[in-house]
Structures are given as C-alpha cells and as structure tokens.
Amino acid sequence: MSIIKRNYTFPSVFDDFFTRELFNWGNDNFSASNTTVPSVNIKESEDSFDVEVAAPGMEKKDFNITLNGTTLTISSEKQQKEEKKEENYTRREFSYQSFKRSFQLPKDVVDADKINAKYENGLLQLTIPKKEEAKKQGPRMIEIG
Incomplete structure (x- = not known):
C-alpha cells in the first residue's frame, strides 16, 4: 500500500477579500497601467454599427478618433491644472x-468616409454606416426552372 499526499485547495471568499480593492469588487475595467478605461456599448443594426463610450467630464476637444485600415481607435487625454494664486497649500x-x-471593424463592410461622431452629456456616440452592398438584403424568391 502506498501513501499519496494530496494537496486540497479550496477557493476561499477570504482569499478574494484580501486580493480585491474594498470598494471596487468585480470591476475589471482597468488597463494594464491600472487606469480606468471607459465602458463601451456596440450595437449593430441593418444600416450601421453604433458605438457608445461613457466618458463623463470630458469635452469634444479631448477625444482623438482614428481609423487605420480596419482598426478604429478612440483615445483621450486630459490634464486638469488648477490655477490658484496662493502658494501656501498643504x-x-x-x-x-x-x-x-481599439476595435477591429469588419473588412469591406463599413463606409469609412461617412463615420459620424458626437459628444453630449458624457456620452461619445459614433455611427459607423455599412456599405450598401454589406447591408442585409431581405429574402428573395428563386424561381425553379
């Protein structure tokens, strides 16, 4: 008879408790540098893709939107300087x-020249229209000859 040592490990709520931030449970919305990345909704309709980016506190001038081939990149950089006359602060x-x-758009589907973006009430909205030939066509009857 041989003796086999078994190592039982049970995932524990306590392990999770000590490895997560206290007020940020379940929030995986961070980049590799641990900075917050805004949430994005992408919706496809028959005519377009609609992208919504939650970015409150920004202004239109803070965004850069580029399309390189089929890669759509949305970026923002904002530095807030507080101008105060007093120099005696603690x-x-x-x-x-x-x-x-960055998002990979389907090849030969979007009409890159007609992409539209607007920013209003903390929400950046992009409308990416589909090319006419890429739009879903309704069913057609095929005659039997």
Whole structure:
C-alpha cells in the first residue's frame, strides 16, 4: 500500500477579500497601467454599427478618433491644472486622465468616409454606416426552372 499526499485547495471568499480593492469588487475595467478605461456599448443594426463610450467630464476637444485600415481607435487625454494664486497649500492633487480603446471593424463592410461622431452629456456616440452592398438584403424568391 502506498501513501499519496494530496494537496486540497479550496477557493476561499477570504482569499478574494484580501486580493480585491474594498470598494471596487468585480470591476475589471482597468488597463494594464491600472487606469480606468471607459465602458463601451456596440450595437449593430441593418444600416450601421453604433458605438457608445461613457466618458463623463470630458469635452469634444479631448477625444482623438482614428481609423487605420480596419482598426478604429478612440483615445483621450486630459490634464486638469488648477490655477490658484496662493502658494501656501498643504495638499494639492493633479488630475490626469487618459485612455485608448481599439476595435477591429469588419473588412469591406463599413463606409469609412461617412463615420459620424458626437459628444453630449458624457456620452461619445459614433455611427459607423455599412456599405450598401454589406447591408442585409431581405429574402428573395428563386424561381425553379
């Protein structure tokens, strides 16, 4: 008879408790540099792809949207400087926000020249129209000869 040592490990709520931030449970919305990346909704309709990016506190001038081939990149960089005359402060915090999100668009489907973007009430909205030949066609009758 041989003796086999078994190592039982049970995932524990306590392990999870000590490895997560206290007020940020389940939030995986961070980049590799641990900065917040805005949430994105992408919806496909018959005529277009609609992209919504939640980015409150930004302005239109803070965004850069580029299309390189079939890669759509949305990025933003905002540095907030607080101008105060007083120099006798005990605490002053700088604010710097940036993010970059890239999406691969379907090849030969989108009409790149007609992409439209608007920013309103903390929501960046992009409409990416489909080419006419890529739009879904309704069923057609095929005659039997």
